[in-house]
Amino acid sequence: MAAETLARVRAAFDSLAPTRLAGSWDNVGLIAESPVAHDRSGVFLAVDLSPAVADELLARDDIAVAVVYHPVIFAATKSLTLAKPLQASILRCIAQGISIYCPHTCLDVIDGGINDWLIGGLSLAWEDGTPDADARAAAASGAGSTAIQMVDDPRNSREGAGRFLDVDCTWGAMIQRVKAHLDLPHVQVAPARGVSADSRVTSVAVCAGSGGSVLAGTKADVWVTGELGHHEVLAANAAGISVILTNHTNTERGYIRSVLPKQLGDLLPGHAIVVSQADADPLTTA
Secondary structure, eight states: OHHHHHHHHHHHHHHHSOGGGSOTTOOOEEEEOOOOOOOOOEEEEESOOOHHHHHHHHTOSSEEEEEESSOSSOSOOSOOOTTSHHHHHHHHHHHTTOEEEEOTHHHHHSTTSHHHHHHHHHTSOGGGSOOOHHHHHHHTTOTTOEEEEEOSSOSSTTOEEEEEEEEEEEHHHHHHHHHHHTTOSOOEEEOOTTOOTTOEEEEEEEEEEEOHHHHTTOOOSEEEEEEOOHHHHHHHHHTTOEEEEOOGGGGTHHHHHHTHHHHHHHHSTTSOEEEOSSOOOSOOOO
16 A cells, blocks of 8 residues: 555656656655555645654654655755754654655646745735635636746646736735735835835735745846845845745745645545644744
8 A cells, every 4th residue: 555655646746746847956756765565545745844743744653655845855965864853754754654755846836836826815805804715715826927937848838936916905915915825923024115015016926935046037016935045135125126035934835734735635535635733934933
């Protein structure tokens, strides 16, 4: 059952977000394959394999495959040892019969992926009250937005990094939309010179995670991303672009928790899809 479950998960991602769509610099797909045979068939979802997430995962007795959004091995690695906590989490999973699949940028660029979910929520008027579940589900498609950087050989015209959308709200309202959509009490903001809470916003560009390279050169009233370098923020402001930063994984976690389970559930009938409760952004406000 373990090998069969892994094969089904790989086939599901080949359909939903194939590895060929990943950035050339990325490390995606099956990262760690366990040789341990067992009869478990559950699929576990998380943004990162932190020690807390690993403890949660390994405390379960029903998981065969962990889908971890960020690559658990990214930089050049010459060894895997228990002395390094993040590597120890990988080794513990393998020993317990859990394989690890990492989709990362493949999920960013697809039609109906993370960036569509991210920008779709900003199209809703949260400042007028919480949109109902049907409206939020419909917005997750990112309807009306366009990709900023197309992938090579896209399957359709919407496969690409980042999203751009025409909107009509104020700067203050856009901040509230970001906070409400991502369920955050605080965000970092860098308004362009002369921008106030009542200034009109007619366009927004988003990139999940770290958006500097994708958003560079994109003319919009507002950029929304997880993180930017200091000089990237200064350059955006100098170009008349206001910036909203949420911390890296806060642009991704809502999709992993609310959209991906349904997408994988449709592709993996009969397999329990379990969402991590321990997964959280490592940065908080003190």
